[in-house]
Amino acid sequence: MYARLPHYDRTSLTPGIVHIGLGNFHRAHMAVYLDDLFALGLGHDWAILGAGVRAPDAAMRKALKDQDCLSTVIELDPSGKTARRIGAMIDFLPVQNDNAALIAAMSRPEIRIVSLTVTEGGYFINPATGTFDPADPAIVADAPNPHRTAFGAIVAALKARRAMEIPPFTVMSCDNLPGNGHVTRAAVCGLARLSDPALADWIEANVAFPNGMVDRITPATGPRERALAAQFGLADDPVPVTCEPFRQWVVEDHFPQGRPPLEKVGVTFTPHVHAFEMMKIRILNGGHATIAYPGGLMDIEYVHEAMANPLIRGFLDRVEREEIIPYVPPVPETDISAYYGLIVQRFSNPEVADTERRLCLDGSNRQPKFIVPSIRDALAAGGSVAGLALVSALWCRYCYGETDSGAPIAPNDPNWDALQALARQAKADPMVWLSQRTIYGDLADDPRFAHAFTDALTRLWRDGTARVLSAYIAG
Missing domain, CATH: 3.40.50.720 (NAD(P)-binding Rossmann-like Domain)
Structure with missing residues (x-):
């Protein structure tokens, strides 16, 4: 060749x-x-x-x-x-x-x-x-x-x-x-x-x-x-x-x-760039964040391996279909459901061998752009944010610096030291994590999101990632 x-x-x-x-x-x-x-x-x-x-x-x-x-x-x-x-x-x-x-x-x-x-x-x-x-x-x-x-x-x-x-x-x-x-x-x-x-x-x-x-x-x-x-x-x-x-x-x-x-x-x-852009950032980049941190916590190395895990794939499907896609405006000449199907196919490509660690990188910059806007739209519409709150709680849990098996997680964010300090405090008091106004703005003041995040992080520490994902998928 x-x-x-x-x-x-x-x-x-x-x-x-x-x-x-x-x-x-x-x-x-x-x-x-x-x-x-x-x-x-x-x-x-x-x-x-x-x-x-x-x-x-x-x-x-x-x-x-x-x-x-x-x-x-x-x-x-x-x-x-x-x-x-x-x-x-x-x-x-x-x-x-x-x-x-x-x-x-x-x-x-x-x-x-x-x-x-x-x-x-x-x-x-x-x-x-x-x-x-x-x-x-x-x-x-x-x-x-x-x-x-x-x-x-x-x-x-x-x-x-x-x-x-x-x-x-x-x-x-x-x-x-x-x-x-x-x-x-x-x-x-x-x-x-x-x-x-x-x-x-x-x-x-x-x-x-x-x-x-x-x-x-x-x-x-x-x-x-x-x-x-x-x-x-x-x-x-x-x-x-x-x-x-x-x-x-x-x-x-x-x-x-x-x-x-x-x-x-x-x-x-x-x-109409904005319409294409919102679709991509919410569905693809938001999807990357959704599968990144559970994979990282479950010691999964590659993205296609995470997609082959029924818990992570099920988590992605429910978050996308119930909490992200419903709030993505129409895009010219585009079937948004078919677009999501293409995203799943792309994430599942084993030849790319993209790593979960790369997707976990720089959450302090990516979460405000790729996840928080979907949370705000869902709250404004009176919809559920249980899955998106769990995405955010998984990021917090990841920043603690240790997987569910006890393996260390090497620094993976320009602000890692500050994030890790907050994540360790948040184990006992989840609201400490939401005090990051540069990330969440006033979301900590919304009792619907604050309660969902607190519940998710508490259960992650008590039950572990796999059991929490299973419970979320089961509804």
Whole structure:
């Protein structure tokens, strides 16, 4: 078996996009769509210049530069794996503390889009308010002369383009965030306003920040993924990407300086991104959270193994059908029940070998986005929140740092120490956990949710995960 090479002349490509954050998701998603487009002979002036703003990005730069910026993407279809080399990126800019090379590249007139995958937690959002946080230490440090953070570099480049009378690029988030365009706009304009209100006004008036919904399951790279690459003759690639066959990208068509014709390769351009986004975040990401923590507590390693467990699968089905899906608004030309069926199929794919630990990662950032909104909608409608409260209690129990069998759970959240301290107090007093206003807001004040959470956590400690799931499924 050998990996398929790009079906176009890479020497014909010229840059039109700077992309910040060359992690697995970007290389299995946006870069693949562009690779497909280039193979049709279209959009060759939209190649990617890769970039990073964190010190660890330098290692990715070296790995990709050493292989001519080609990325290995292995699709894990149960009917047979395939591999391809993605050639959409033609250079990776130097990773520098002052981001000088990045700012210079974004200032070039041929760059018409700057895109980002900097993770859901990389947008400096205050969890309590859901808005940009000017008090974040990284923002405070960048505010006097923005250039150190990704958003600071964008501000600096937009400032330079304004001075040179070059039209501004479009800023496109490809991260899994509700209203990711609005969130990105808030970060860029919020940071600019701290030092240059006039520049912030100009950005708000002239720069486009389209919203988009992105979807593809891409496990972390480890020994298994490198071994798979070796099977395709790429044993020397240290950073191969594996992914499921499914992918989806839905974007607002708001690109004043033009865009690649990505509708030719399956991208959906629509003004209804929010509907697609809510469906995906509530059903898929909420579903991931639902199966993550019981699997982690029951010492289950892989997601497909969790889906094969009748208790976890039954728990997911009931929570989704009774407490999540009823509050998801209609989506154009989409059968939401069929969409959930596709999600179950995707979660159950054994070839992906996605881990429960990856799904459990960063709950303090993900729970407010993927679970809490469903709780609020269910409460507002007078519906049950017993299952969603149990999801939250399972997360609390997981953060205690020990599975039901007594095995230790290694830290798995940027705020792990604080979470673990609260989880240990909550064993005796569950309401301590709900005191996290940055996560739950005023939900602790709602007796329906507070009672359901307290009951769930108490029973988890008394009976264990399996018995609690069994009781919930039985009603």
